[in-house]
Amino acid sequence: MYCPKCDKTVDDSKFEEISEMLSRIGNTLLKNGKCPVCSTDLIKPPVRGDAGST
Numbered sequence: 001m002y003c004p005k006c007d008k009t010v011d012d013s014k015f016e017e018i019s020e021m022l023s024r025i026g027n028t029l030l031k032n033g034k035c036p037v038c039s040t041d042l043i044k045p046p047v048r049g050d051a052g053s054t
C-alpha cells in the first residue's frame, strides 16, 4: 500500500506485521487502511509497468 502524502510504500509482505505492531500500541490507522503517520487513505502503489503485459 502507498501513502501519496508521505510518498511512502508499505510492502504487502510487511503490511500485516506493521499494522499488528502499531495496533498493539494503540494505532489502528494502518489496520483500517490508513497511513499511520498522516491518516490519509492508502492507495495501491504505482505500478512500474512490468506486470505481465509481454
Ligand SMILES: [Zn+2]
Residues within 6 Å of the ligand: 003, 004, 005, 006, 007, 035, 036, 037, 038, 039, 040
Ligand atoms: Zn502518510
